[in-house]
Amino acid sequence: MAFSAPVTEQAFVLKHIVGIEALSQHDRFADATPDMVQAIVEGIGAFAEGEFAPLNRIGDTVGARLKDGKVVMPEGFVAAYKAYVANGWGSINAPSAFGGQGLPFSMATVALDSLGAANMAFALCPILSVGAIEAINHHGSDRQKQLFLPKLSTGEWSGTMNLTEPQAGSDVGALKSTATPRGDGTYQIKGTKIYISFGDHDMAENIVHLVLARTPDGPAGTKGISLFLVPKYQVAEDGSFTKANDIKVVSIEHKMGINASPTCVLAFGEEGECIGELIGPEFGGMRAMFTMMNNARLNVGLQGVQIAEAATQKAIWFARERVQSAKASGPSRESVAIVEHPDVRRMLLRMKAGTQAIRALLYLASGYVDRATLGEAGAQEMVDLLTPLAKTYGTDMGSEIASLGIQVHGGMGFVEETGAAQFYRDIRIAAIYEGTNGIQAADLVGRKLAMQGGDVIRNHLAAISQDASDQPGLSALSAACAEVTEYMLSASVDDRLAGSYAYTNMMSVVTAGWLMLKQLQAAQTEIDAGDTSPFLKAKIVACRYYLDVMVPEAFAFKGSAMAGADLLYALDAEDLAA
Amino acid sequence: MAFSAPVTEQAFVLKHIVGIEALSQHDRFADATPDMVQAIVEGIGAFAEGEFAPLNRIGDTVGARLKDGKVVMPEGFVAAYKAYVANGWGSINAPSAFGGQGLPFSMATVALDSLGAANMAFALCPILSVGAIEAINHHGSDRQKQLFLPKLSTGEWSGTMNLTEPQAGSDVGALKSTATPRGDGTYQIKGTKIYISFGDHDMAENIVHLVLARTPDGPAGTKGISLFLVPKYQVAEDGSFTKANDIKVVSIEHKMGINASPTCVLAFGEEGECIGELIGPEFGGMRAMFTMMNNARLNVGLQGVQIAEAATQKAIWFARERVQSAKASGPSRESVAIVEHPDVRRMLLRMKAGTQAIRALLYLASGYVDRATLGEAGAQEMVDLLTPLAKTYGTDMGSEIASLGIQVHGGMGFVEETGAAQFYRDIRIAAIYEGTNGIQAADLVGRKLAMQGGDVIRNHLAAISQDASDQPGLSALSAACAEVTEYMLSASVDDRLAGSYAYTNMMSVVTAGWLMLKQLQAAQTEIDAGDTSPFLKAKIVACRYYLDVMVPEAFAFKGSAMAGADLLYALDAEDLAA
Known part of the structure; x- marks a missing residue:
């Protein structure tokens, strides 16, 4: 069965x-x-289904290859990427002053949701470009913005992030790459970077590489x-290419x-000229x-949603087709599709509920990114709070769902x-990169x-607690989170870190549970208004399962926390x- | 770092x-x-380290290949297998009447523990042979035993299990392969079997294939x-080979x-003569x-232990070598080995405790296999009860530990x-095969x-409860298991199955927790008697972690249950x- 973009769910x-x-x-x-909004949701869905999904398997089996010092993508990728650029899917939330569409980040999130569910590895390329755009837009000079953002926004040029070195992974401060002033305001860049996704293609x-390096005589x-x-x-300055920098794959x-x-x-720059310019101050x-x-980080959390969606669709389809054994509870001895067996149902419903939960968490965070852009009070704090939750829970749940x-x-x-x-293998990286x-x-x-001395989390939990008054599981979990929060605020650094993973999980689930409750209520309201769509019926059950079981x-x-x-x-x- | 067989732990x-x-x-x-016992534990450990472990990576990268209709193993496997046969490692618990050593099954478990931790894929071959030996020994004729068991026991010949067909996986009853009497007491076998591990090599x-098939006019x-x-x-009859059966890979x-x-x-038998003989009655x-x-099933559960052991050793070694960042709690700003960071410690201790817990569970089950062989009252019931727990929890925990x-x-x-x-990829099959x-x-x-109307489980939980009286976590979990057990005994088939996976998990953890408590007490006794070995100190901490956190x-x-x-x-x- 071909991947089908979850457009109804996304719009909901x-x-x-x-x-x-x-x-x-x-x-x-x-x-x-x-x-x-509807046109984008449907348009990107159709594009992901038609252009990205058919390349997912060849991407895995053939893969990107290094030939004569250059990376060659598998057959079909170049054409699909060019169609992606031509259709404007890369520029949804790129700044409108520089050729982007200036739409909300949450719309770009929807686009990436569909693209990555169709082909996670392919859709990683735009994620890197987005990072470069953000850094240049926030910290670059006007000239840099004029020169680089339009092409990055369309996707004609792509971006990379160059942080890691063999001895400097999570410990970025250990990096050794150097940037030596050339006297004209530019720098000679020298050093080796590893784990550079789409470092060449x-x-x-x-390809616009953003590279962390040390200038001479700076602090350690x-x-x-x-x-x-x-x-x-x-x-x-006119945008034409002069010469290649010495960047060896x-x-x-x-x-x-x-x-x-x-x-x-x-x-x-190990052998020749490799000219870089500062982004922001030294x-x-x-x-x-x-x-x-x-x-x-949010976009990596979203990779969990992507794989969860794709894996769930495939599993439901398989379970409806695969006939094996009669139902144990009878009365018929006729073999049934395995979707009818209770434990298979359990797995499928868990996959479905988990997928919806992490999607809601990621979309919520992206909505707050937009509110922060609008300058809404408290929005940036919510982005800051939700980012570790969405990245961690999104990717962990993505792995669990792929396993199911x-x-x-x-x-x-x-x-x-x-x-x-492939889903199981692909998603495993997401819990590691962009900060484990x-x-x-x-x-x-x-x-x-x-x-705010803990108040951002306290207020968040209080909001959940208020909404969850008639939900015993959710309100009890919220209370437990509040208790752990107070413990954490007074605990030693080591004690806090020892419980950090467990606390992150609790905070993620309570937040996702809250969002499932909101969705349950919204779906019920639409049903009460006469909507009889199967989507809403399924939404209710998935939310109920998440709240009651997960x-x-x-x-x-x-x-543990x-x-x-x-x-x-x-x-x-x-x-x-x- | 090379794999090191956990001989102290195994002996303990x-x-x-x-x-x-x-x-x-x-x-x-x-x-x-x-x-x-000590000689076997040490001998098989050294053999696994020296012969099987060095082939683990080539086994993964080159793999078994099909060439001209025959399976060719990667370089080194044939020689290592011959050494395995020559050293008598295959015959540890094979029946002594037929060339085996007649030692306890639990000693064979230790052997497989080390062999599979060194090379899980390789050690799967003997697992299949053991299945064939058991079936022939329990259900075969004297002639069949005489003719096949000695060579299977040494490993000179290997065995396979042929159950699955494309339409008959978990639903064995759907199989279609046929066995037609040839008039001389033998049968012409015809049909296609899939997922046959070591079906050729x-x-x-x-290779002694044990094949499930239908005789004419039998019931559906x-x-x-x-x-x-x-x-x-x-x-x-003299043991020499006459001709090849028509078995096509x-x-x-x-x-x-x-x-x-x-x-x-x-x-x-799709094209030519393929003669089989009945094992046991029609x-x-x-x-x-x-x-x-x-x-x-127990041996597959043991694969979880194997990978957990290998993954834990590798992770501990890596975490002690890899230097990255200073401790957040200070006071030094010097970078430390990541083993010093709290969350890395948490992962390592979880891996270590989980590995020990599933090893104890698997070894307990194998001990009951031996007690059942001795005819000890209640032992077979314990094997029956422990088998689904050990298979499920062993393999799930193996996957979790590989992920960590x-x-x-x-x-x-x-x-x-x-x-x-590779550990993560290898172990994922174990939750699926030999019964998902x-x-x-x-x-x-x-x-x-x-x-016994539920009494086997009730008595098992009562024994745990008694031993756990001063362990709040374990005794509370035991009580919860008892409650769920009574629920299950009165629930409908569908309700039971809906909660079956959760219940299996609880029952596994309570049993493993009980075994960790026993080990904690045994280690403390040895420490109290003056033993100051680091092994015992680490054992105490791993048991404590399992009991307090897991x-x-x-x-x-x-x-959920x-x-x-x-x-x-x-x-x-x-x-x-x-």
Whole structure:
């Protein structure tokens, strides 16, 4: 069965969770009329189904390859990318002053939702470009914006993020790449970067590398880092290419999944001229990096939604087709489709409810990105709070759902031809890149917990608690989260970090549960008004399942969240191996 | 770092969980002296490290290949297998009357634990042989035993299980392969079997296929099925080969993992003579199949232990080597090995505790297999009860631990060269084959729950409850399990099945928790007696972590276990896709 973009669901979540209609009341987003929203949701869905989905398997089996120092994409990718650019799908929320459509970020989220569900590895390329656009738009000079944003916005040029070095992964401050002034305001960039997604490929005309590096005599650690714009081809003031920078693709990684996404080792300026220019002030690299990464973290969380959607569709289809055994409860001894067996139903409903829950969480966060753009009070704090939750829970749930998808397929799920295994392999990276989920959890119990002395989280939980008064599971979980929050606020750093992952999970589930409750209520209102669509009926059941079965599971993590670090350090590192 | 067999841990669990010394008091197992036990544990460990582990990566990258209709194993496998046969590792618990060593099954479990941790795909081959040995030993004629068991016991010949057909997976009764009497007591076998692990290979001299098929005019469904012995090469009464049966390797599957294990599509007798002989009576196929599969289910559960052990070792090693960031809690700003960061510690301790918990569960079950062999009252019931728990929890925990292993490695975990990804891919099949974990859960709430009207489970929980009186988490979980058990005993079939997976999980954790408590007490006793080994210190911490953090998590499943089937069937199959 071919992938089918979940347009009804997307429109429902945009309406009831994002509040897209309220956003469009503002001049900034006045173009997001209901007609336009519907046209985009349906248009990107059809495009994803028709252009990206058919390439998902060849992307996995053939993959991106390194040939004569250049990355060659699998057959069909270049044409599909050019169609993506021609249709304007890359520029949905790019700044309108620079050729973008200036629509809400939440609309770009919908686009990426469909594109990535059709082909996660392919859709990673635009995610990197978005990061570059954000960094240049927020920290670049007018000249840089004029020169680079229009082409990045359309997708004619793509972007990359160059942070990691062999000794500097989560510890960005350990990076060693250098930027030496050339005397004309530009810098010679030198160093090796690893794990550079789409660090080279043959789909875009130019690649705009954003590179973290150190200028001479700067302070050690993160404070001495600056961000540089280093294009594959140097760009003259009229936008024409002058010459290629010395950027060598040393190798591409052999990975477990997302094989169509070339993960490059790039050597900058090791042998020749490699000219970069500062983005923002010298030593402003970390700040610019966070701008670049923040929405990228949401977009990686969204990859969980993408795979969850694709895996769930495939599993439901398979379970309806595959006939095996009679129902144990009888009375007939005729074999039935496995969807009729209780434990298969359980898996499918869990997949469906989990997918909807993480979609709502990601869309909520993207809606707050738009509200922050509008300057709404408290919106940026909500983005800050929701980002670690959405990234962590989105990707973990994506992996769980992909695993359930394999299980529904039985033996066929382990055979690659089926496609269920690819989902499982592809999504596993999402819990790692753009800040591992452990780093996200540390961010939650560090910077995010501390916002307004804890009041941002307290207020969020109070809002949930109020809405959940007639929902025993959700209100009890909210109370448990509140208790753990107070514990965290007074705990030592080690104790906080020891419980950080469990706390992040609880906070994610309580937030997603709240959103499922809102959706349940919205669906019921529409049903009460006479709408008899199967979608609403299924929505009610999925929300109910999440609230009744999955929300209570999160209590399990309260003990772990408050267990402290003592037991973790009862052994020294050597004895851990004993 | 090279794999290191966990010999201290294995000896500890043999002593305190299996009770190997008590077993050796019986004539039947008198050879299992302490010296012999220690020699086997150490010998197989060294063999696994030296012969099987070095082939794990080539097994994954090159894999088994089909060439000119025959399966060719990767370089090194044939020699390692011959060494395995020569050293007698295959015959540990094979019947002594037929060339085996007649040692306890729990000793064979230890052997497989080390072999599979070194190379899961390779060690699958002996698992299949064990199934064939069990079926022939319990249901075969004297002639069949004489002719086939000695060579199967040494491993000179290997065995396979041929159950699945395209339309008959979990639903064995749907199989269509036929066995037509040839008038001389033998049968012409005809049909296509899929998912036949080691259905062909070049390591053993002969392959003894055990094939489920239908004789003419038998009843439909499972009642008309018989088990046949169909050797690759027909065997004369003097043991020499006469001619090859017509068994064609149609293809081998391209799988997500265990690439060194050839998963064959076999066509029996489609074009020529393919002679099989009955094992046991006509229509006795299902009974013989369960004999064949029962210990195989335990051995598959043990694959979870194997991968958990290997993944944990690799992750601990990596975390001690990889330096990244200073400790957040200070005071030094020097970067430390990531093992020092709280959330990494959490992952490692969870991996270690989970590995020990499932090892204890599997070893306990294998000890009861030995007690059942001795005819001990109630032992077979314990094997029956523990089998679905050990298979399900062993494999699920194996997958979880492999995933944590990737996470500890960060980006390197997603790159294949590291090896962490292979564990994750390899182990995913274990929750599927030899009866999916969903089938195991159905077995628990069906046949196993009903044993002695529920008293087998009640008594098991009462024993746990008694031992856990000073352990709040474990005793509360035990009480919850007892409550769910009573619910299950009175619930409808659909309601039972709807909660079966959650119940299986609770029952597994409470049992594993009990075993961790026993180990904690045993370790404390040894420490109190003056033993200061790091192993015991680490054992205490791992047990404590399991009891304090992981046991309470299983409460989460009580609601799900008792939720009933109504919500699952609130949607018809079509609307599930809406």
